[in-house]
Amino acid sequence: MSLRLRLFVSALAVILLAVLALVVLGGSALRQAGLEQLEARLCLEARRVVSPKREGRGDELRLLDDVVRKLGLEDRHQLRLERHFDGDDAAAAGGEPAGLASLSLAWRTPKALAGNGTRADPLGRCEVAAHTDAEGDWRVARNRTKAGTAWLAVNLGPLQAEWRALLWRTLGLMLPVALALAAGSAALLAQLMMGPLNRLREAMRQQRPDRLDQRLPTGQEPRELRELVEAYNTMLARLETSFHQASRFSADAAHELRTPLTVLQGRLERAIGASHGRELQAELGAMLDAVNRLSSTVRQLLLLSRADAGHLEVAHEPVDLGPVLDELVQDAALLAEHRQLEADVQAPLPVNGDLVLLRQLFNNLLSNALAYGVPGGRLSLSARRDGEAAVVRFRNDCEPLSAEARARLFQRFYRVPSTTAARREGSGLGLSLAREIARAHGGDLRLLDSPPDQVVMEVRLPQRRDR
Numbered sequence: 070m071s072l073r074l075r076l077f078v079s080a081l082a083v084i085l086l087a088v089l090a091l092v093v094l095g096g097s098a099l100r101q102a103g104l105e106q107l108e109a110r111l112c113l114e115a116r117r118v119v120s121p122k123r124e125g126r127g128d129e130l131r132l133l134d135d136v137v138r139k140l141g142l143e144d145r146h147q148l149r150l151e152r153h154f155d156g157d158d159a160a161a162a163g164g165e166p167a168g169l170a171s172l173s174l175a176w177r178t179p180k181a182l183a184g185n186g187t188r189a190d191p192l193g194r195c196e197v198a199a200h201t202d203a204e205g206d207w208r209v210a211r212n213r214t215k216a217g218t219a220w221l222a223v224n225l226g227p228l229q230a231e232w233r234a235l236l237w238r239t240l241g242l243m244l245p246v247a248l249a250l251a252a253g254s255a256a257l258l259a260q261l262m263m264g265p266l267n268r269l270r271e272a273m274r275q276q277r278p279d280r281l282d283q284r285l286p287t288g289q290e291p292r293e294l295r296e297l298v299e300a301y302n303t304m305l306a307r308l309e310t311s312f313h314q315a316s317r318f319s320a321d322a323a324h325e326l327r328t329p330l331t332v333l334q335g336r337l338e339r340a341i342g343a344s345h346g347r348e349l350q351a352e353l354g355a356m357l358d359a360v361n362r363l364s365s366t367v368r369q370l371l372l373l374s375r376a377d378a379g380h381l382e383v384a385h386e387p388v389d390l391g392p393v394l395d396e397l398v399q400d401a402a403l404l405a406e407h408r409q410l411e412a413d414v415q416a417p418l419p420v421n422g423d424l425v426l427l428r429q430l431f432n433n434l435l436s437n438a439l440a441y442g443v444p445g446g447r448l449s450l451s452a453r454r455d456g457e458a459a460v461v462r463f464r465n466d467c468e469p470l471s472a473e474a475r476a477r478l479f480q481r482f483y484r485v486p487s488t489t490a491a492r493r494e495g496s497g498l499g500l501s502l503a504r505e506i507a508r509a510h511g512g513d514l515r516l517l518d519s520p521p522d523q524v525v526m527e528v529r530l531p532q533r534r535d536r
Contacts, residue, residue, distance in 0.1 A: 076262055080255035088247040096236045108179040111210035111221050112195035119152050119219035147224045154217035169220035174198035265294045330364045381509045384423040391416025394452055401435045411449040418459040420530050422510045430506040433499040438465040461528040469521040479504055
């Protein structure tokens with residue numbers, strides 16, 4: 070799961086939990102407010118039924134129905150009414166005698182009437198209490214006046230069912246809206262959090278070996294990411310120092326070796342010309358071949374060190390790749406006696422570049438293909454135009470290569486394990502140098518997907534635009 074998706078899911082879960090908590094707490098607060106309102110209305114009705122004007126007898130059922138209507142109850146079974154006038158026995162309504170007067174309850178003053186403090190209320194003192202029996206939960210109000218005492222009890226079961234139904238209806242209406250708002254908010258939050266990371270990623274992608282001196286800006290990023298950017302810049306500084314030291318060492322070593330190797334090569338050539346014994350000439354010739362290979366390696370190292378430093382000098386001159394490739398193919402045909410060499414060059418292929426470097430690029434690729442091809446295998450070269458680019462593709466039959474070997478083909482000094490002694494010759498710098506030359510010309514050298522027993526490489530160079 071990507072970081073963006075994890076941030077989105079986490080933010081969505083947090084927002085949804087917050088919305089659900091808000092709904093639940095809001096529902097609980099509304100329920101509590103409804104109970105307080107019910108207690109106040111119970112006190113009001115209890116005061117009314119114990120009023121001296123209500124001292125008549127035989128009207129309990131009618132009075133009960135009147136209270137049920139005013140409280141908005143469904144029927145009289147939800148209400149219990151009991152009142153007692155001074156000097157009389159208690160009178161009850163609502164089915165069997167409720168016995169409310171005999172209950173021992175924890176009476177308290179309703180919150181709606183708590184502001185009166187200890188002042189005497191001319192309408193009497195009202196108190197409420199909670200009661201539970203086999204029929205459910207009740208809320209009981211008791212009002213005492215000079216005329217007598219009245220008890221009113223309401224069954225909370227139907228009311229709680231209505232509150233729950235209202236809560237579920239509210240959730241059903243709010244949940245889709247809350248989900249949409251939460252998804253939008255979570256997506257916006259994830260985008261805001263990923264914005265600095267995306268900018269940091271793009272800045273890192275633009276880093277190149279020849280631009281290690283460039284640092285990432287830190288002023289616009291949050292403090293947490295600023296520390297990450299500073300650590301990355303510190304790593305870049307250390308990498309730049311190490312890279313320059315290694316590049317300078319390669320350049321210095323190659324430069325210092327060029328003169329002694331040239332002198333050694335000249336003396337070996339003179340020694341071969343002055344010697345008369347065949348065995349001695351053969352021995353000196355083998356030494357000269359080794360010196361020539363070492364000189365080639367030194368030249369390649371020097372070119373690579375210049376490319377690493379961004380100082381590879383490329384002469385941008387008009388070059389037609391057609392004749393260059395034809396000449397290299399003719400030379401390769403002399404060395405490919407046991408290979409099927411095929412060439413399809415669709416000339417002209419005009420480019421701007423350095424003729425010497427381009428010749429070395431394609432010569433390295435052909436030499437590598439000849440060295441690592443299998444006897445009787447096919448080596449094909451095709452060159453064509455593709456839009457604004459000249460594309461040269463090499464397809465070579467070889468021994469099966471593993472994915473690990475393919476991933477290291479452009480690694481310097483890496484040579485594919487081989488059972489042929491001739492293939493072990495070389496420095497392992499040819500492919501990496503060929504890619505650096507292609508990139509110095511504004512193009513690239515890529516390894517394309519192919520079967521395990523084939524290697525397909527493609528050189529893409531920008532074509533010359535005639536003015």
